[in-house]
Structure formats: structure tokens, C-alpha cells
Amino acid sequence: MAKIRVKNLLLRTYIGFNPEELINKQDVIINLEIEAIIPEEALLADEPDGIYNYKTITKKIIAYVQEGHFKLLEVLTQNLLNMIMEDERVVWAKVEVDKPHALRFAESVSFEMEAHR
Numbered sequence: 001m002a003k004i005r006v007k008n009l010l011l012r013t014y015i016g017f018n019p020e021e022l023i024n025k026q027d028v029i030i031n032l033e034i035e036a037i038i039p040e041e042a043l044l045a046d047e048p049d050g051i052y053n054y055k056t057i058t059k060k061i062i063a064y065v066q067e068g069h070f071k072l073l074e075v076l077t078q079n080l081l082n083m084i085m086e087d088e089r090v091v092w093a094k095v096e097v098d099k100p101h102a103l104r105f106a107e108s109v110s111f112e113m114e115a116h117r
Helices: 019-023 040-045 054-067 073-085
Strands: 002-015 026-036 090-100 108-116
Touching: 002 019, 002 054, 002 073, 026 054, 026 073, 054 073, 073 090, 073 108
Parallel strands: none
Antiparallel strands: 002 026, 026 090, 090 108
16 A cells, blocks of 8 residues: 655636636645555566556646636535546545635635545
């Protein structure tokens, strides 16, 4: 078992439901924690065959977020979590999505969700 962390993935997307948010992209910061099964054969051979590829899921997340339109931070977070959990090698995952400057006197607002098998 291995824990993979992707920290502070900074992307731009349409997020929110206020009129200006519907037409202007905003920054979101995404943090992922993923526990996945790593085959012992891959570790012994020092080869990527059969491992959970963090680069593949990160590219998929980047494309999804940058091309999407989301009204709710909660929906974006849940959809990213579902995307990660599609792979059967993942036994647990946590996704946190921050929306910087969402509130006037706060650095950011974030939403976090997790799932396990």
C-alpha cells in the first residue's frame, strides 16, 4: 500500500453562480491524497507496470477542471473524488478544493471529501 499526495495543484476554472463567476475563470487549488495498492512485483523490478499512475490521474483532473463549469465547490470536489475512485487499485482517497478569495476577509474557502472501499 502506498499513499500518494499531489499538493497545491493550481488551476483555473469557472466556479460559482454569481453573474461575474459565470463568465470569469477563477483559481482553485486542489490537494489529493490517494492510497493505492502497489504490486510487489513492480517494487522488486523497479518498473511501472501495474502501478497506480499519479501522472495519468493528475492530467485527467487538469483537463476536467480547466474545461468545466461548476456552480458548487462541493460538486467539483465530489466529481474529482469519483474520478479517482474509478480505479480499483485505489482503496482510499481524499480531495480538498480551495477557492481563494471566495470570502472578503478570508484567504480561501475549501471543501474536502473522502471515500474508501
